[in-house]
Amino acid sequence: MILELVTLPAKTAPKTAPKTAPKSDAETDAEFTEIVAALTRRGFLGGVAGAGALLGLSACGNDVQGGAAPATSAAPRNLTDAYGTVRLPRNPRRVVALSKAALSTLLDVELTPVGTDEGETQVVLPKYRTTVAGLPTVGAYGAFDIEKIAALRPDLVIAFDTYLDAALYRKLSAIAPTYAVRTSDGVIPWEQASTAFADAVDRNDRLNALKRAYAARLATVKAQYAAELTGCRWEVVQAAAPGTFYRYLPSSDPSAILTALGAKLGNAGAKGPNYWGHELSYETITRQLGAADVILSVAVGSEPLLAQPLWKKLPAARAGHVYTTDLLFPSSYSGALGLLDFIADACAKIRSSR
Incomplete structure (x- = not known):
């Protein structure tokens, strides 16, 4: 399950679009006509012909999208997304990537997008920050600027379904083919999301190399540190609202990766309707985490939790085996x-301390 942001509540990625009353088709078409007119006046859509084409496309529904010309002369591909069948160009070059997962996957497969949403520079991997800092932005989540997107002349727009409601999806589809990855109420395994975004830009071959590298690295770490992984009791936590924290369930991404490594989870077998469980009060720190040998914590916002007297008395804290990072929830x-x-690295420190 992707965690787009490391702020709480934990179910933050893909984000869930704000709830608004649905507009009628007439209202949507009228609003879109105004946008097309504004874009045409600014020269973004190639004059009357371009505007007419967009208006025609806006009335075609979501069965097969049109929009900008494919990036290559190869025949386009039909994929299924959250809103239906989408006709996507092969080898697109000018992609607008909305969300950390979409952006990170494109950079993973060596395709730099022409634009993204605001705020991604702070949350992408450090090796990508310089590149992302130089990208044009098209507005924040929930307030994307269609004119800015059109000005970038994309041949593809990719996002999660929670980023694009039906009306916005329809408008963007008239500007360029738009692909919205389906989620389950804003939750999707990171591997599934990454595969979907790579497929949308026709670069699954490049992603496959990373998949092999990931599998090989997992096998190496599992074999090299079997004693530390199986001999210690591991926990994953995150500070929550003031006075509370989350103890992540085995279904969370970091816990699932620890399980794949053969690690022993302190709450193995625990289940819940989601992967973050309930907010737990500081008073329960000893009861919840007193048996842990190793604790992994989301770094951002962790200071109040780690400063608690009960926290400092935990065996893992006293032994120096609390490790903080903002890598716990991968997006690619x-x-x-x-x-x-x-x-x-944590396993190596545990081994050296024995």
Whole structure:
């Protein structure tokens, strides 16, 4: 399950679009006509012909999208997304990537997008920050600027379904083919999301190389640090609202990766309707985490939790085996490789302390 942001509540990625009353088709078409007119006046859509084409496309529904010309002369591909069948160009070059996962996956497969949403520079992997800082932005989540997107002349727009409601999806589809990855109420395994975004830009071959690297690294860490992984009791936490924290369930991404490594989870077998469980009060720190040998914590916002007297008395804290990072919730295979390296480093420190 992707965690787009490391702020709480934990179910933050893909984000869930704000709830608004649905507009009628007439209202949507009228609003879109105004946008097309504004874009045409600014020269973004190639004059009357371009505007007419967009208006025609806006009335075609979501069965097969049109929009900008394919990036190559190869025949387009039909894929299924959250809103239906989408006709996507082969080897697109001018992609607008909305979300950390979409952006990170494109950079993983060596395709720099022409634009993204605001705020991604702070949350992408450090190796990508310089590149992302130089990208044009098209507005924040929930307030994307269609004119800015059109001005970038994309041949593809990719996002999660929670980023694009039906009306916005329809408008963007008239500007360029738009692909919205389906989620389950804003939750999707990071591997599935990364594969979907790579497929949308026709670069699954490049992603496959990263998949092999991830599998090989996982096998290496599992074999090299079997004693530390199986001999210690591991926990994953995150500070929540003031006075509370989350103890992540086995279904969370970091816990699932630890399980794949053969690690022993302190709450193995625990289940819940989601992967973060309930907010737990500081008063329960000893009861919840007193048996843990190793604790992994999301770094951002962790200071109040780690400063608690009860926290400092935990065996893991006294032994120096609390490790903080913002890599716990990967959004791409590069992020997952970073998490494996982080866990390997923790295991090496545990081994050296014995």
